[in-house]
Amino acid sequence: MIxxxxxxxxxxxxxxxxxSILKRAQEGGQVKINLVNLRDFSQDKHRKVDAPPYGxxxxxxxxxxxxxxxxEDLRKNGRxxxxxxxxxxxxxxxxxxxxxxxxxxxxxxxxxxxxxxFDERVSQGLSPLxxxxxxxxxxxxxxxxxxxxxxxxRLLPGVLGSKDSRxxxxxxxxxxxxxxxxxxxxxxxxxxxxxxxxxxxxxxAEWREEKSKERTEERRPDLAAAKKKSKKQFRQL
Ligand code: 6GU
Numbered sequence: 001m002i003x004x005x006x007x008x009x010x011x012x013x014x015x016x017x018x019x020s021i022l023k024r025a026q027e028g029g030q031v032k033i034n035l036v037n038l039r040d041f042s043q044d045k046h047r048k049v050d051a052p053p054y055g056x057x058x059x060x061x062x063x064x065x066x067x068x069x070x071x072e073d074l075r076k077n078g079r080x081x082x083x084x085x086x087x088x089x090x091x092x093x094x095x096x097x098x099x100x101x102x103x104x105x106x107x108x109x110x111x112x113x114x115x116x117x118f119d120e121r122v123s124q125g126l127s128p129l130x131x132x133x134x135x136x137x138x139x140x141x142x143x144x145x146x147x148x149x150x151x152x153x154r155l156l157p158g159v160l161g162s163k164d165s166r167x168x169x170x171x172x173x174x175x176x177x178x179x180x181x182x183x184x185x186x187x188x189x190x191x192x193x194x195x196x197x198x199x200x201x202x203x204x205a206e207w208r209e210e211k212s213k214e215r216t217e218e219r220r221p222d223l224a225a226a227k228k229k230s231k232k233q234f235r236q237l
Contacts, residue, residue: 001105001156002032004079005145006070007112008049008062010035012142013149022150025159033149036074041066050115059116067111067122074109082107084128085148087141088117091130094148096171098131102148103155110148112141174227176215178208 005013016022017033025031039047043065050060074082083105092098102108111118111128123130133144154160181192195207217224 001030001103001152002034002079002082002107003149003152004034004036004074004082004107004109005112005149006036006038006067006109007142007145008038008114009112009140009142010037013146016146016149021159022153025153025156028158030156030159031153036070038062038066038070041069041073043069053116057116061116062113062118062122064119064121064125067118068125071109071111071126079107079109081105082109084109084111084126086111086113086118086123086126086128086130087132087144087148088113088130089132089137090117091132093135094131094133094144094151096151099148099151100155100172103152108148108152110141110145112145114140114142174216174223174230175212176220176223178211178215 007013013033013035017026017035022031022033026033038049042049049066050062053059053061071084083102085102085108087110111122122128131144131148133147138144181196185192185197193207195203198204213224216227
């Protein structure tokens with residue numbers, strides 16, 4: 001998959017795309033991440049891409065024309081079918097289901113807003129899917145774009161070993177993960193639950209399922225309720 005990121009701050013991405021699994025996935029050819037500096041598409045000799053809002057008010061708005069030009073340039077260069085996403089606090093809420101949908105696309109073009117966002121005609125002209133990563137305010141779409149990059153890349157075939165498939169299941173299955181322990185068996189008086197060192201695989205699986213359920217009901221009653229509801233609907237089919 002090719003993921004293009006259109007941003008005013010490409011250097012913000014260097015740490016995230018240059019380490020760990022995103023680095024490995026690029027080296028392994030499962031993903032190509034291409035950073036596009038929106039300023040390269042400015043029509044102005046000072047490389048300006050923003051201007052004050054019509055009607056007044058605080059802050060600056062990103063002009064539509066450089067965004068149209070940046071996307072057009074990508075489309076002409078093999079991204080005819082890439083799915084367009086615009087990161088904005090006013091978008092639909094990102095979740096694991098959407099990550100899975102996005103991971104099936106041929107390519108993605110992520111548009112990162114900043115300041116007071118994009119001129120509305122970007123949305124009118126390009127009809128991107130507008131996505132938010134949650135109900136809080138960030139200074140721009142770059143960190144949300146990194147969240148998408150990470151969550152989508154780890155779903156691409158061959159990126160994670162089958163060993164990690166448990167993690168794939170977590171939010172998709174609507175439950176939180178059970179607690180994990182590693183060596184040593186006792187740390188500062190805190191012991192590993194007996195069942196995990198018992199060698200009884202059946203008992204271990206049962207304990208983990210129970211802990212997952214307990215945690216989900218305690219911490220995320222909304223997830224627990226949604227799961228019950230979908231189970232009920234499934235039974236009615
Ligand atoms: Cl996509 N952008 C900004 N600026 N803030 C956000 C967001 C996006 N998602 C949650 N908060």
